[in-house]
Each structure stands twice: as structure tokens, then as C-alpha cells.
Amino acid sequence: MEENGYSQHDEIIDGKRLVKKMQRSRQVRKGRKRQNAFRALMCFVVNILLIFSLYYLTTMPEWYFDKNAFSTSDSGTLDILNNNIVSTQKILSALKTQKVPEVPVYMADTKDLKEKLLQFTPIEEVYIRRYAFPARLQIIVREREPFITISPDAKVPPVAFFTRDGKLIGREYLPLNPKYKTLKILSYGNRGDDYGKWDMKKLQKLERIAKYVEIYSKEPVEYIDLRNPEDVYVKIKSVNIRLGRLDENVYERIKRIPSIIPQVQLMDSKIKYLDLRWKDTNYLKLDE
Numbered sequence: 001m002e003e004n005g006y007s008q009h010d011e012i013i014d015g016k017r018l019v020k021k022m023q024r025s026r027q028v029r030k031g032r033k034r035q036n037a038f039r040a041l042m043c044f045v046v047n048i049l050l051i052f053s054l055y056y057l058t059t060m061p062e063w064y065f066d067k068n069a070f071s072t073s074d075s076g077t078l079d080i081l082n083n084n085i086v087s088t089q090k091i092l093s094a095l096k097t098q099k100v101p102e103v104p105v106y107m108a109d110t111k112d113l114k115e116k117l118l119q120f121t122p123i124e125e126v127y128i129r130r131y132a133f134p135a136r137l138q139i140i141v142r143e144r145e146p147f148i149t150i151s152p153d154a155k156v157p158p159v160a161f162f163t164r165d166g167k168l169i170g171r172e173y174l175p176l177n178p179k180y181k182t183l184k185i186l187s188y189g190n191r192g193d194d195y196g197k198w199d200m201k202k203l204q205k206l207e208r209i210a211k212y213v214e215i216y217s218k219e220p221v222e223y224i225d226l227r228n229p230e231d232v233y234v235k236i237k238s239v240n241i242r243l244g245r246l247d248e249n250v251y252e253r254i255k256r257i258p259s260i261i262p263q264v265q266l267m268d269s270k271i272k273y274l275d276l277r278w279k280d281t282n283y284l285k286l287d288e
Contacts, residue, residue: 062133063104069137070095079138084177085122085169086143094119105135117141121169144169148203149182150195154223154235158184166200183210184223193229209234209250213241216257233273239264242285244277253279260284 069077070092078095080088094116101108110128117126117139125142144163151158159171161182176182185206187195210221213234225233234241238261243250253276260274263284272285 063106063135064102065100065105065108065135065137067100069100070098076134077136079136081138081140082143083123083141084143084179085146085173086120086141090120091117091139091141105130105132108137110137113137113139121167122163122173124165146176146180146182148206149176149184150187150189151184151223152186152188152227154184154186154225160195162198162203166203168196168198183207183221186223186225186227188227193226205246209243209246209254212251212254213257216254217241217261231277239271240273242273242275242277249279253277 066077078092080091083091095113098113098116108130110130114126114128117123122143123141124144127140127142129138129140130136131138144165144167146161146169147164148162149158150160150162158174158176161169161174161176163169183206185195187193189195206224206226210224213221213236217236217238219236219238222235222237225235230245232243232246234243241257243253256276257274264271264274267284275283275285
């Protein structure tokens with residue numbers, strides 16, 4: 001039976017299509033639920049693995065320092081670099097009093113170590129780097145630069161030295177590494193000129209005098225004899241120069257050296273010193 005061109009058969013077909021469509025929709029929803037459940041399970045498993053992995057990584061022995069880290073320089077745990085004045089042994093002796101960090105290297109506080117090393121006068125700055133696998137420290141020191149050494153006699157090793165920033169450092173850090181080219185000053189540290197009281201102005205003046213002598217003599221200064229501050233000598237290879245007092249005219253007197261050095265080189269007699277004490281007069285004193 002047909003009604004308005006739409007038969008009962010067509011109704012049955014549409015009903016079947018609707019049923020199939022609803023079935024497919026339920027299957028899709030079930031599939032999505034299974035996928036969501038699987039994703040949730042995988043996320044849970046991955047998170048658990050990450051947590052355990054992170055815990056394992058943060059508690060590995062390679063993150064922790066050896067208990068004897070500060071006892072020896074060849075432990076592989078401690079590297080000390082750029083220390084040319086303060087010996088490695090002195091640094092290790094100081095660090096032995098410090099407790100080895102018991103926390104992972106990335107949590108270790110190195111402030112106390114730095115402050116301990118800065119107690120050494122020659123050390124100007126300390127940089128500490130932390131490394132893992134294995135846990136170790138790299139200590140990089142920056143030391144003050146020596147530029148004047150003090151000796152009581154030309155043939156006696158230095159007993160002290162001054163650094164560029166005016167620090168006076170004693171014999172416990174001597175002898176210096178040969179790489180340091182310093183100006184040698186002979187001084188007893190008394191007679192009204194205690195080198196322990198010298199300031200930067202005094203040190204810079206001595207260095208300037210040495211440079212003037214080297215420029216005008218074209219020879220390196222071996223030492224400045226300041227044992228009598230009122231009668232100063234400067235020794236170069238060819239002759240001993242008597243400057244006398246280091247007054248405001250000393251630089252003008254030094255400028256006369258080039259006119260006298262040729263005479264020194266032509267002399268057959270042994271010269272005791274070149275006398276430049278006087279403002280307008282200079283002469284050669286022969287060794288008797």
C-alpha cells in the first residue's frame with residue numbers, strides 16, 4: 001500500500017539504516033572510550049617511570065663527592081688551577097678543615113670553600129665550578145701579580161715581595177715562580193725606611209726609576225740598592241749607578257746616562273760606580 005508515493009517498504013529500509021547508524025555510533029563511542037582509557041593508562045605508566053627515573057638519577061653515587069675529596073690532589077675529585085704562588089699542598093691543608101659536602105654536587109654550597117681560600121693573601125679571587133659523573137670540583141684561583149721583591153743583599157734570595165695592588169707578602173710564599181719578572185730592591189727594612197710601611201706611591205716611584213734607567217741605558221736593571229735611602233744605587237750590567245737621594249731631580253739626572261755609557265764601555269780600568277748624585281755634574285769612580 002502506497003501513501004503519497006512513500007511505501008511501507010521504504011519505512012522498513014529507513015528503520016534498518018537508523019539502527020545501523022546507531023550501532024556504528026555506539027561502536028565509535030566504545031572505541032574512543034577504550035582509546036582514552038589506554039592513553040590514561042600509558043600516561044600513568046610513563047609518569048611512574050619518569051618519577052622512578054628522576055629519583056634514580058638524583059640519587060646516583062656519581063652525584064656525591066668522595067669522602068676523601070679534600071685529602072689529596074690526585075683523587076680525581078678536586079682540580080686546582082692557576083695557583084703559581086700558593087702551593088697546592090697549602091690549599092689542600094686549608095681545605096682539610098672543611099667538611100666534604102654530603103649532598104648532591106648540584107646542591108653543594110661552595111661559599112665556605114671560597115672564603116677559606118681567600119684567606120691566603122696572594123689569592124685575589126676564587127672561582128669554583130661543579131661537575132658530575134663523577135662529582136668533582138674545579139677550583140680556579142686568580143693570584144695577585146708580584147712586581148717587587150725585597151732582599152737584604154744582592155746575593156741573598158728574596159725575603160718578601162710586593163704585589164701590583166700593594167700587598168706585602170712574606171717568605172712563606174717564596175721562592176716565586178721564574179715566570180714572574182720582578183724588580184729587586186735591596187733593603188734592610190730599617191734605618192728610617194721600613195719596607196713594611198711602603199705605600200703604592202713609594203712602590204710606583206721605584207718602578208718608574210727602574211724603567212727610566214732601562215730606557216736611557218738600554219740595559220735591564222739588576223737591582224736597586226735602597227739600604228741607605230739617602231744614597232741609592234741602581235745596578236745594571238755594565239756599571240753601578242749612584243743616584244744619591246731620590247729627590248725631584250732624580251729623573252733629570254738619569255737622562256744623562258746615554259752620554260756617559262760610551263765612556264764606560266771604553267774604559268780599561270774597573271769602574272766602581274757612575275756618580276749621578278749632582279744636578280749638573282757626573283763622573284766615573286774607579287775601583288781602587
